[in-house]
Amino acid sequence: MHKVARKLHRWSMLLLGLQFIIWSxxxxxxxxxxxxxxxxxxxxxNQHKPIIAKDIxxxxxxxxxxxxxxxxxxxxNLLNQPVYRFTHQDTSMMISAINGKVLSPLSKQDALELAQQQYTGDGSVLNALWITENPPFELSPRHLPVWRVNFDDFAAPALYISATSGLVVTKRHDFWRIFDWMFRFHIMDYSSGEDIDNQLLFWVALFSLLSVSSGGILIYYSVIKPYTKKRQRIINKARAV
Amino acid sequence: MQWFKKIHKWMSVIVGLQLIIWVITGLFFNLMDHQKAAGRLHYSAPATQQIVNYQNLIEPKQILHQYPDVVELTTSVILNQPYYLLNVNKGLYAHFANDYRLVNAQTGQIAELTETMVNHIALATLLLDEAESAATIINTQLLYPPIADFLKQQNPTWQVLINNDAETRIYIEAVSGRVIGHSDKHKQFADVFFMLHFMDYAQVGSFNNWLMIAMSFFVLWLSISGFFLVVTSLRKGKYYSF
Structure with a gap:
């Protein structure tokens, strides 16, 4: 039993060990x-100014x-004026509640002002990118179209401002980007992303269960059994006296 | 004994049991039915908002004159009745603390969801297959956070218990009438695995806890020392024979 477990543990970990390091x-x-x-x-x-009723x-x-x-x-309230947001025939829109002027899609200048208003860091704006299709992996396509405002700051922060609502719909920095990669490696999703029920993970996890269990048997032989034996010896000695 | 052999042995004593739990629960996440685990077995998404005739309703301007601190006004239709939902303190997310008032758009009066209204909203989210057509409500009660089925929810919430096989529980936010979601015995079962995997034994709905951080540190040493053991085994030729 002891020897079988040792061999099983040693050989399976030769194959699985790298994934265990990745998991940990x-x-x-x-x-x-x-x-x-x-x-x-x-x-x-997340500061929002109250709506001024008399302006409507x-x-x-x-x-x-x-x-x-x-x-x-x-x-x-958006940039010191009351605005309506709504959906019209499957299109998200924003108009001024002062005069009904259509405000969407948002201008670059307004997006920059909104991003700076919301941003808590000290860094200045690096640039603002207009994205209508093929969003980067850190942005859900449902938020399109957006302005991506990049800040010159620690961990490369970016605020995504919806062009149809003027709201910050996504906020990212390098720690999120690293986290996303970490999660993919953790669930062994080496292809698309967010796919926890992949076959690779199943077989590796199943095999890992065997490997970890064999390690458990080794704990019994190398830690628990010697301890109980030693204890028994002491008890026997005491009895003999 | 080499240092990493010692480390490997004692780290395995500390984290061994939890490591087995991690692998088993991880395997469960891989195999589980995600719809069931999310409590969506009998969930039907709320219908898109119906178009309301605003011509004879009270104007938002008039409402906002009465409530000067409102940062967001949202139109809402609950059981065919139009409302304005006012938010005085908007949280970063809907499940964060929000300070809502619900105003009847016909009368301008503050409205409060009654138990009967909550029941109606809840039943509308229940997927009606044959088995569910006879679904009845066992109990409806107002809960305050923390709510065991939705630990992230920070606003008062109604819980509607349904008499069905899955033991469906429907959660409706108290002031806004927003459907938070469903839970049932399947989700509850899956949640036990999440709690075990995240070592969230205090059940606060987070994996950033000290026990977890300590254990992750130990298991890191376990796997690194294991790596050295594999390398020395290779060097010593232990892999050349069985």
């Missing part, structure tokens, strides 16, 4: 860095006449 390194990174930080919550101040001169009734299929209508 990636796992340690993921638990060590606070998930709220990873999500980039500290990159934005374009009514919701008027909006409905101009956009008869408008649904999911909301209102907020």
């Amino acid at each position: 390194v990636t796992g340690a990174y993921m638990v060590l860095v606070d998930i709220n930080y990873i999500h980039g919550n500290s990159l934005v101040n 001169s374009y009514s919701i009734a008027q909006l409905q006449q101009d956009f008869p299929y408008a649904s999911d209508i909301s209102m907020a």
Whole structure:
């Protein structure tokens, strides 16, 4: 039993050992860095100014006449003016609640101003990129179109401002990007991403269970058994006396 | 004994059991039905918002005159009745703490979801197959965070218990009427595996806990010392014969 377990453990770990190192390194990174930080919550101040009611001169009734299929209508303050956000025939839109002027898609200048307003770091803006298709891996395609505002700061932060709502829809820095890679390596998804039910992981994990269990048997022989034997010897000695 | 042999032995004593738990729970995540694990077995997404006639409703401007601190006003339709949902303190995410007021868009009065309304909202999210057509509500109660089934949710939430095989529990946010999601015995079962994998024995819904960090440190040493053991075994020719 002892010898079989040792051989099994030694041979299986020759094949699986690298993945165990990957699991422990990636796992340690993921638990060590606070998930709220990873999500980039500290990159934005989430400050919103109250809506000034007296500024509103374009009514919701008027909006409905101009956009008869408008649904999911909301209102907020954006760059010191009240705005309506809504969906019209599957298109997200934003218009001024002062005069009904269409504000979407957002201009580069407005996107920059919004990003700077929300950003908590000291770094200055590096550039702003207009993205309508093929988003980078760190951005979900459902947020398109967006302005990606890059900051010249620690860990290369980027704020993604929706061109249709003016809201910060995604915030990223290098610690998130590393986390994403770590997670892929952790779930052995070496192809697409976010695919935890892959065959490779199944076979490696199943084989690993055998390997770790054989290690468990070795603990019994090298730690638990010697301890109980020693204990028994002491008890026997005491009895003999 | 070489240093890494000693480290390997004692680290395995400390983390051995948890390591087996990690592998078993990891295997479970690989095999589990993700829809079931997310409590979506009987979940049907809420329908898209119906178009409301705003011509005869109270204007947002008028509502906002009464509530000057509102940062976001959202139109909402709950059981065919139009409302304005006011947010005075908008959290970074919907599940973070938000300070909502619900206002009836016809009367301008503050509205509060009643138990009957909550039940209606909840039943509308239940996938109606034959088995579910007779679904009845066992109990409806208002819960305050932390909510065991949705540990991330930080706002007061109604829980609606359904009398079905899956023991479905539907969660509706108290003021906004937002559907938070479903939970049932399948999700609860999967959640035990998540708790074990993340060593979240305090059940706070996070893997950034000290026990986990300590164990990850030990297992890191276990795998690194194991790597050295494999290398020396190779050098000593232990892999040339069985």
